[in-house]
Amino acid sequence: xxxxxxxxxxxxxxxxxxxxxxxxxxxxxxxxxxxxxxxxxxxxxxxxxxxxxxxxxxxxxxxxxxxxxxxxxxxxxxxxxxxxxxxxxxxxxxxxxxxxxxxxxxxxxxxxxxxxxxxxxxxxxxxxxxxxxxxxxxxxxxxxxxxxxxxxxxxxxxxxxxxxxxxxxxxxxxxxxxxxxxxxxxxxxxxxxxxxxxxxxxxxxxxxxxxxxxxxxxxxxxxxxxxxxxxxxxxxxxxxxxxxxxxxxxxxxxxxxxxxxxxx
Numbered sequence: 001x002x003x004x005x006x007x008x009x010x011x012x013x014x015x016x017x018x019x020x021x022x023x024x025x026x027x028x029x030x031x032x033x034x035x036x037x038x039x040x041x042x043x044x045x046x047x048x049x050x051x052x053x054x055x056x057x058x059x060x061x062x063x064x065x066x067x068x069x070x071x072x073x074x075x076x077x078x079x080x081x082x083x084x085x086x087x088x089x090x091x092x093x094x095x096x097x098x099x100x101x102x103x104x105x106x107x108x109x110x111x112x113x114x115x116x117x118x119x120x121x122x123x124x125x126x127x128x129x130x131x132x133x134x135x136x137x138x139x140x141x142x143x144x145x146x147x148x149x150x151x152x153x154x155x156x157x158x159x160x161x162x163x164x165x166x167x168x169x170x171x172x173x174x175x176x177x178x179x180x181x182x183x184x185x186x187x188x189x190x191x192x193x194x195x196x197x198x199x200x201x202x203x204x205x206x207x208x209x210x211x212x213x214x215x216x217x218x219x220x221x222x223x224x225x226x227x228x229x230x231x232x233x234x235x236x237x238x239x240x241x242x243x244x245x246x247x248x249x250x251x252x253x254x255x256x257x258x259x260x261x262x263x264x
Contacts, residue, residue: 100112101113103154103158103172103173105151105154105155105158105173106154106155106157106158106159106173106179107155107158107159107162108158108161108162108171108172108173108179109170109171109172109173110172110173111172111173111174111175113172114172114174114180115227117170117172117182118134118182118227118230118231119227121170121182121184122220122226122227122230125184125185125220126220126221130184130185131185131186131187131188131219131220131221131222132182132183132184132185132186132219132220132230133182133183133186133187133188133190133191133217133218133219133220134180134181134182134183134217134218134219134220134230134231134234135180135181135183135191135194135195135215135216135217135234136174136178136179136180136181136215136216136217136234136235136237136238137157137161137178137179137180137181137195137198137213137214137215138177138178138179138213138214138215138216138238138239139153139154139157139177139211139212139213140211140212140213140214140252141212142176142177150176150177152207153177153207153211154173154176154177154179155207156202156205156207156208156211157179157202157208157211157213158171158173158179159205160198160201160202160205160208161179161181161198163201164194164197164198164201165181165183165194165198166183166184168184168185169181169182169183169184170182180231180234181194186219187219188217188219188222188256191217191219191256192217192254192256195215195217195254196254198213198215199213199215199252199254212252213252214238214239214252214253214254214255215238215253215254215255216234216235216236216237216238216239216255216256216257217234217237217254217255217256217257218230218231218233218234218237218256218257219256219257222259223256223257223259224257233257234257236257237255237256237257237258238255239255
């Protein structure tokens, strides 16, 4: 029969009781041997109690981590359930993608999932002490395009992002021409490699031969320590604010947030 924590607790209590009895008996009998035994059992009981306390603490910590991760996966599970519930017999562009969970044109998660998902992924990265990167993709030159041209460009970008990034990464459409990707356990260098892979794959698509893609990158914790600042820093790197780097350099460019500016 396997030993349970309750058995270990009972053993610790019994050992402590024996120590008390020996401690009482040793002075009464004047036995040095009993004193030595009492001391040894005392040391054993202390070791057992310490290990038991550490074991309980580790179990509680692992349980709390597991519950936290389950909560973080809630949004993604809802999105996956929506994807699995899609009717297969209908054309892709006519499918109601799970009550708005997915963008109809790009096939990526819709904008409403971005804020909560980013908050959860940053919290998970903080708890695991690992980096996290946010990359914002923008197709250049769509300002004067027709709605149909924008849809074709975003469909090509969505397919490219889904096929180029890892399954653990998250991608959401933001606005008319932006895609935001959350890259887990990815440093700045790894993010640059991943975004270049997306850009190269887009160019190889028939619909993407004429498209140019600019990207802004920001990393946790080197550029920002929370989700709103991480999104703002990636946006400024792309050029969505006054400090835009990718746009100021030119179209079809990858820019990372400057490391000499740290969040306060």
